[in-house]
Every structure is written in C-alpha cells, then in structure tokens.
Amino acid sequence: MAEAFEPLRVRTLFLSDLHLGTKGCQAGPLLAFLKAYDADTIYLVGDIVDGWRLKSGWYWPQAHNDVVQKLLRKVRKGARLVYIPGNHDEFLRDYVGVTLGGIELADHALHVTADGKRYLVIHGDQFDIVVRHARWIALLGDGAYTAALFVNTHLNILRRRLGLTYWSLSAWAKLKVKNAVNFISRFEEFLASEARRQEADGVICGHIHHAAMHGDFGVAYVNTGDWVESCTAVVEHYDGRLELIRWTKETAASREPLVEVERLAEARRVA
Ligand SMILES: [Mn+2]
Numbered sequence: 194m195a196e197a198f199e200p201l202r203v204r205t206l207f208l209s210d211l212h213l214g215t216k217g218c219q220a221g222p223l224l225a226f227l228k229a230y231d232a233d234t235i236y237l238v239g240d241i242v243d244g245w246r247l248k249s250g251w252y253w254p255q256a257h258n259d260v261v262q263k264l265l266r267k268v269r270k271g272a273r274l275v276y277i278p279g280n281h282d283e284f285l286r287d288y289v290g291v292t293l294g295g296i297e298l299a300d301h302a303l304h305v306t307a308d309g310k311r312y313l314v315i316h317g318d319q320f321d322i323v324v325r326h327a328r329w330i331a332l333l334g335d336g337a338y339t340a341a342l343f344v345n346t347h348l349n350i351l352r353r354r355l356g357l358t359y360w361s362l363s364a365w366a367k368l369k370v371k372n373a374v375n376f377i378s379r380f381e382e383f384l385a386s387e388a389r390r391q392e393a394d395g396v397i398c399g400h401i402h403h404a405a406m407h408g409d410f411g412v413a414y415v416n417t418g419d420w421v422e423s424c425t426a427v428v429e430h431y432d433g434r435l436e437l438i439r440w441t442k443e444t445a446a447s448r449e450p451l452v453e454v455e456r457l458a459e460a461r462r463v464a
Contacts, residue, residue: 200231204307205429209238209316209399210419212281213257214247217421220256226426226440227263235264235272236302238399238417239279239316268295275302279316279400280349303393308433310394312413313387317400320383321345327379377403385410397427406437 212218247253268274275297278285288298301315322345323330323338330337380401388396395413404418404425415435418425424440 200229202231203428204232204431204433205234205236205304206230206232207236207238207314207397207415207417207427207429208241208420209279209417210240210402210421211237211260212240212243212419212421213260214243214252215421216252218243218257219420219424220254220260222424222440222442223420224256224259224263226424226438227260227267230426230428231267232272232428234304235267235274236304236314236397237264237274237276238314238397239277239318240281240399240419241276241279242285243281244284245281265294273297275299275314277301277314277316280318283349303391304397306429306433306435307431310413310433311392312415313391313393313396315384315387315396315398317380317384317398317416318349319345320380320387322348324376324379324383327383377401381405381407381414381416382410385412385414388412388414404437404439406435 211223213220264274274295276285277299278289285298286300289300291298301313304312304314306312319342323341326341330341384396384398388394389412393412395408395415397415397417399417399419401416402419402422403416404423404427405414405416406427407414413435415427415437417427418437418439426438426440428436428438430436
C-alpha cells in the first residue's frame with residue numbers, strides 16, 4: 194500500500210524515542226513513516242533501542258526488526274546515519290566517536306541546515322538534574338549548572354553499575370501531572386540556553402516525549418517527540434525549512450504525509 198508511491202525526499206530526518214524493544218513502541222506506523230520519507234542524513238536522537246527494558250525481559254517482535262532493517266537499508270542506499278544515544282540506549286555511549294557499519298555514534302552533533310542555521314542535536318537527558326533543581330541552580334549560579342550536568346552524567350553511570358534503572362525526569366514529571374507543564378517549559382528553556390551557550394541557532398532534542406517547535410526562549414527549540422505516544426518526527430526540507438510531522442492513520446491513508454505543518458517561529462536571537 195504505502196510502497197505504491199515514491200517516498201518524499203528530504204535533506205534531513207530527525208527521529209527520537211522509538212523505544213524499540215518495548216511493547217509501547219509503535220513500530221507499525223513508524224515503518225509506514227520510514228517508507229514515506231527518504232533523507233540524505235538521518236539523525237537518531239536517542240532512546241532508539243530500550244536497553245533498560247530489554248535487560249529485564251526480551252521483547253523483540255518482527256516489526257521491530259523491520260524498523261532496524263529499514264534504517265540499515267537507507268544507509269546501504271547512501272544515507273548518512275548519525276546515532277546519538279539517549280538514557281535508554283546509553284550502553285551505546287561507550288562507542289561514541291566510533292563508526293559501526295556506516296552508523297556514526299556521537300554524544301551530540303552540530304547540524305547545519307541548507308540555509309546555514311546551526312543546530313545542537315542532543316537527546317536531552319543530560320539536563321534532568323538541572324531541570325529538576327532549576328531554582329537552586331539559578332540561585333547558586335554558573336558553577337552549579339556545570340556541577341549539575343556533571344552529577345547528572347555520573348549519577349546515572351553509578352546507577353547503571355549498581356544495576357538500578359535510569360531515573361527519568363519525563364516519567365517523574367508525568368507522575369506529578371500538575372507540574373508537568375512546568376517541567377516541559379523548564380526543560381525547553383534549559384535546552385535553548387545550552388544551544389545559546391554553544392553558539393548555535395537552536396537545538397533539536399527528544400527525551401521528554403513532547404514534540405514542539407518554537408522560538409520562545411530566544412533560539413529555536415525543536416523536539417522530535419516520540420514513537421510511543423505521539424508518532425512524531427522532524428524533517429528538514431532542501432531549503433532548510435524544518436517541519437514537525439505528526440504521523441496519523443489519516444496521513445498514512447491519504448498518501449499525503451504532510452498533514453501538520455508547523456512553521457518554525459523565527460527565533461529571536463538574544464544579542
Ligand atoms: Mn530519554
């Protein structure tokens with residue numbers, strides 16, 4: 194069905210939070226999406242394979258294999274694939290800097306769009322502690338920010354060594370529903386400020402399973418969302434325009450993949 198029409202070719206494809214290896218992963222719609230889009234460069238922005246879940250019980254149906262095969266086929270056909278591990282696939286962080294079977298593993302990346310905008314591409318879990326303790330860190334200043342980033346990384350390495358599960362900001366925020374909106378905007382604000390710190394025009398991240406594209410915090414904030422709940426992805430067209438795509442049954446059926454077009458708000462660069 195979906196194979197009957199040519200995939201739409203885009204310059205770049207950004208996907209995150211697929212959580213392959215869990216029952217939550219919507220592999221069917223994801224496969225349909227991957228058939229509908231082809232890209233020169235593909236960024237996998239973390240939590241692609243859920244290592245934490247796999248450890249406590251193997252769940253790997255054929256559909257999950259199909260997704261992996263589809264991605265590898267794109268690489269064989271010439272696509273550049275950059276895999277930026279997240280907290281659920283952090284076992285891959287040991288291989289950062291390595292190229293495995295044509296797949297580049299990186300901690301984060303700097304992507305330059307066709308129109309010359311520079312984007313920091315990063316999963317985002319690195320900021321969990323910073324976001325959670327934002328008030329204290331603001332009071333304590335710059336050193337506290339760097340310290341919190343350090344603690345965040347090392348605390349989770351320690352938890353992994355102790356065989357504990359990853360402490361997840363997004364899961365925690367969801368439990369505290371009335372605060373969730375607060376956490377989302379704080380996360381967005383920190384990611385935006387990190388982009389500014391690295392002198393980028395914006396950030397493209399994942400982690401909190403909340404797709405978004407705006408310039409509310411001075412630089413462009415782009416979150417690819419996830420393939421557990423929302424089935425969203427971000428594409429860059431050949432003119433450098435970024436688009437957030439929400440893949441629905443209707444999109445797949447209509448053969449017109451671009452349902453929801455959210456123009457990137459012109460980022461107000463803070464001088
Ligand atoms: Mn994550």
